[in-house]
Amino acid sequence: MLTYEQLIAALIEHLEQHQINIVHTQELLDTHTLGRSLHVTCLPPNVDKSGAWSQPPLRAVVGVHWPAELTVASIHGQPIIDALNQIVAERLPTLRHASPMAFDVTYFLPLSDDEQQAADFDHLGAKLHHLFANQTEVEAHIEINGVLRARIDQPPVLAQLTVTRIFPIEQLHAEAVAEAIAALSSELHEMLPRLATVFQPAPSNPQPALDPQFYLRPPTA
Incomplete structure (x- = not known):
């Protein structure tokens, strides 16, 4: 069984080796449960990752959430793993059908003024399904979300559009x-450039500039 440190080291090293444009990483620790999580923000190729942008560019955020019980298991080894399996088998049989651990990738898509005003979620959803059509298990592991912003006496606008993809980890072994x-x-190699050609922010309505984000390799990786 891999530890948290081994898992994220494998992720970061693979992304770096394949020249994914990493712009930012963030590790979080739940001080109550001691669960851990990592988020890695990636930009399309050839986008300046050290500059301030007039609008948030298209980006993908890779996430992994590590439950506290896995930290206990990775520290204490096989005896505690066997004990946890026995507890689950005897007392919590419904957990056998719980979703496995997974990486998730959320694509944040900038919208033009026309796309925001039209708020045509059906059209954009169909376009995204077409763009992702050749990806692995796309029907089972894709979620498209839109955020509508409504103001008094104004029609609603589509303020945000995201696509989340799930990559299950069936077992915490190196091969899986x-x-x-x-x-x-x-x-990421295929979809970041493809999405960047389709979804571009509107230059006519700039937002306040973002602070530059610099890529800091997670110290545990």
């Missing part, structure tokens, strides 16, 4: 993790 990371990296 490597397979999930390879699928994730392959999709």
Whole structure:
């Protein structure tokens, strides 16, 4: 069984080796449960990752959430893993059908003024399904979300559009993790440039500039 540190090291090293344009990383620790999580923000190729942008560019955020019980298992080894499995089998049988651990990738898509005003979620959803059509298990592991912003006496506008893809990790073994990371990296290579040609922010309505974000390699990776 891999530890958290081994898992994220494998992820970061693979993304770096395949020249994914990483702009920012963030590690979080839940001080109550001691669960951990990592988020890695990636930009399309050839986008300046050290500059301030007039609008948030198209970006993908890779996430992994590590439950506290896995930290206990990775520290204490096979005896505690066996004990946890026995507890689940005897007392919590419904957890056998719970979703496996997974990487998730959320694409944040900039919208033109016309796309925001039209708020045609059906049209944009169909376009996204077409763009992702050749990706692995797309029907089972894709979620498209839109945020509508409504103001008094004004029609609603589509303020945000995201696509989330799930890459399950069936077992925390090196081979299974490597397979999930390879699928994730392959999709980022293909989809970031493709989406960047379709979804571009409107230059006519600039937002306040963002502070530059610099890529800091997670110290645990």
